[in-house]
Amino acid sequence: MTPAEVDALLPYCTTDRQRECLEACRDKSQVAAAKVIGIDRRVLDRQIQSIRKRAALQGYSPAHDMTRTVPDGYKVKGVSSYYNKDGNLTGQWVKSSADAERQAQMMAEWIDRLADDVKPLPEICAPKCADSELLAVIPMGDPHFGMYAWAEEAGEDFDLDIADRLQRAVIDRLVSLSPHAAECLLINLGDFFHADDSTNSTPASGHALDVDTRFDKIMQVAEDCMVYCIRRLLEKFETVHFWSMAGNHDPHCGSPLARILRAYFRDNPRVKIDVKPGKFNYMRFGKVLIGSTHGDMAKPQDLPLLMATDKAQDWGLSSFRYWYVGHVHHKTVKEHPGCIVETCRTLAPRDAWHAGMGYRAGRDMQLIVHHREFGETVRIRCDHSMVTI
DSSP: OOHHHHHHHGGGOOSHHHHHHHHHTTTSOHHHHHHHHTOOHHHHHHHHHHHHHHHHHTTOBGGGTBOOOOOTTEEEEEEEEEEOTTSOEEEEEEEEEEOHHHHHHHHHHHHHHHHHTSOOOOOOOOOSOOEEEEEEEEEEOOOOBTBOBOHHHHSSOBOHHHHHHHHHHHHHHHHHHSOOEEEEEEEEOSOOBSOSSTTOBOTTTOOBOOBOSOHHHHHHHHHHHHHHHHHHHHHHOSEEEEEEOOOSSOTTTHHHHHHHHHHHTTTOTTEEEOOOOSSOEEEEETTEEEEEEOSSSSOGGGHHHHHHHHTHHHHHHOSEEEEEEOSSOSOEEEEETTEEEEEOOOSSOOOHHHHHHTOOOOOEEEEEEEETTTEEEEEEEEEGGGSOO
């Protein structure tokens, strides 16, 4: 990069790390700059790309005389430039508006910058045997980390520490009982976090929530717990996929959790962390097609048609199609033409509100084994009472 380009982009840096990366590129290629400051080339590339995107979205485009920019988080709707008779720019009017998509992107970039400083875990050895015909699917129904329940009021005690110990113990049991499938798909079905931020209320309705402790501590414990779970899965399965669906309790925190986990496991190529935004996710394994969503928006009866529309080619190549859904905290299985829709239980007990409303669903987590030619073949259920915490 030329010194002039570096100087022009410096105002769009938001962290010391970005400034360091940009300055290192002065009169150097990005490959050489990464070696000089001792970081991975991919990390430096992401930082420079983030700076350039921010500059462009704020209206910086010297080639078009666009130099009057807008604050980050806003987008340029239009630019009116005024020139004198000699063709020189004499004035500029910039029209802007709030950019919700960019604001979400800024959040993702902020998490990625934090994740760049995460020390990745060393590569974990693959298991000695793995059946390439099998896929193990583990839907995590609404874990609600950070929820508080008092037994006198709700029927059973629950807090962050209990959630952590229970989740680890259940994963241990499911892994120990599972066949040696080559692939495993771990799905956070949403509402992993009971609250999305420190306001301790639901984002859409503002309903007050019973929360155990400080928000930062909840994030830290949840992160450590999921690192443990994925490490355990890597000991049993050759490849581990992780999806994190957005819930109605945590529409913003699911994506940061996935991005932090991707940073921890970036030196483990057997881990595939999905960080794409959106309410739906799909995977085809041979003749098996799997879809997942939290369940707070699209109706269960509409999911088969959504799958057929979103993944028309995969639908045609598959014979066994399944949806795994959270949100309702109880188990239902409905077979539609060409597709089965299943809602999954949670390990968390009911809080005071759900207890008062009369909810009394069971509590478990399941591991479902799919054969690439024959669909579901084995189902292993772990009730919360089967483990000692």
